[in-house]
Amino acid sequence: QDKMIYPILDRMNIKVGQEVFSAPDQFSFFDSDYKPPGQIGSSGLISPEAQLLSVPRWLIGLIRGMMELSQEGMIGTPGSFTFGRVKLLEEGTSEPYSNAVGYLSYQSFTNSTMYIDDLDTLLTNGRLGETNKATLQATYNDIASKFDEEEAKQVIQQLIATTPAFHTMSSVERKNGEKRLPNPTASPAEADYKAIVVFNLFGGLDSFNVLAPKDGKDCSGLYSDYIRERGIAGMLNKTLLSINATGSGQPCTDFGVHKKLSSFQKIYDAGH
Numbered sequence: 001q002d003k004m005i006y007p008i009l010d011r012m013n014i015k016v017g018q019e020v021f022s023a024p025d026q027f028s029f030f031d032s033d034y035k036p037p038g039q040i041g042s043s044g045l046i047s048p049e050a051q052l053l054s055v056p057r058w059l060i061g062l063i064r065g066m067m068e069l070s071q072e073g074m075i076g077t078p079g080s081f082t083f084g085r086v087k088l089l090e091e092g093t094s095e096p097y098s099n100a101v102g103y104l105s106y107q108s109f110t111n112s113t114m115y116i117d118d119l120d121t122l123l124t125n126g127r128l129g130e131t132n133k134a135t136l137q138a139t140y141n142d143i144a145s146k147f148d149e150e151e152a153k154q155v156i157q158q159l160i161a162t163t164p165a166f167h168t169m170s171s172v173e174r175k176n177g178e179k180r181l182p183n184p185t186a187s188p189a190e191a192d193y194k195a196i197v198v199f200n201l202f203g204g205l206d207s208f209n210v211l212a213p214k215d216g217k218d219c220s221g222l223y224s225d226y227i228r229e230r231g232i233a234g235m236l237n238k239t240l241l242s243i244n245a246t247g248s249g250q251p252c253t254d255f256g257v258h259k260k261l262s263s264f265q266k267i268y269d270a271g272h
Contacts, residue, residue, distance in 0.1 A: 009081055015061040016081075032200060039185075059167070066161035070154050073100025104157065112140045115153065119160055127165035136160070209233070210264075211257055214240050219252035241265045 030048035035041035040050065065081045074082040082101065109115055116136050120128045128136075136156055143152035160166055208230060213222035215237040227234045240256025243265060257264050 012081065015065060016058050062167075063162055067158050070104060070157040070161070073103030075100045106153065109153075112137065112144070112149075112152070116140065116156060119156065123160050124163070124165040127168075127171050128160070128163065129165070129171075132163060132165070206233075209235055209258055210261065211243070211255060212240060213252060214242065214254045214256045217252070217254040219254040222252055235259075243268055 030051045032048055033046050034048050034051050035045070036047050036050035040047050068075070068077065068080045072080070074080060076082050106115065106118075108118075116133055120126055120133060136159060139159065140152045140156055143155050165171075208226075212226050212235050213219035215223040223237065235256070235258060237256075239259045241259060241262055241264075243255040243257055244253060245255050246253045257268075
């Protein structure tokens with residue numbers, strides 16, 4: 001009985017990560033408070049995009065899935081990309097992928113050089129470089145001589161799936177074959193320290209519920225206009241923390257900030 005079903009990609013956001021339309025926050029697919037190891041992290045700074053330089057589980061999951069896809073096809077094992085039943089292996093059958101619901105196929109094989117060139121185009125958009133392709137060619141020849149060409153094809157697929165060219169969109173090529181030297185420790189700047197302070201406010205900021213005119217003194221008319229426009233969303237006069245705007249050039253001088261923004265009131269009163 002044929003048990004083949006259509007392959008179902010299972011929990012790819014856990015196995016591969018960076019699922020489209022599922023970014024965790026405004027920093028795209030990076031943790032907003034990520035501290036990379038080294039000087040940046042030890043200085044108390046954050047660098048969300050520095051997660052690109054780490055090896056999180058999604059990279060391991062992607063490589064693992066690609067390896068199994070090349071070796072076994074879509075067979076629904078825990079480490080693969082697919083889920084569900086698979087086609088039962090018929091007794092006495094030893095054909096490759098005979099128990100898979102899908103597998104990688106390459107029909108127009110002419111020779112190993114063209115095969116590697118085609119995979120370079122399909123999988124890395126031609127970013128492998130001549131040095132890497134020469135290494136792949138030598139590996140292909142070695143595997144084909146010891147086993148067979150089908151085994152060599154699988155190994156080449158797996159090796160390409162582990163290269164930087166497969167996992168990035170930029171050209172990756174060593175210029176001179178030498179190891180990159182570590183960057184020297186930067187000397188402290190002689191100028192006074194300056195910092196950029198970023199408020200990471202989850203959700204929206206309703207600016208009309210941050211600062212509003214107060215009812216009383218010379219702002220009564222503006223407060224009436226404010227309540228008329230805001231309705232039940234407006235801040236009650238008794239909850240506002242007073243801000244004296246004398247000399248600010250505003251239409252009136254009696255304003256207030258939201259009751260939970262007492263730090264804003266203190267900063268303003270201190271003259272900042």
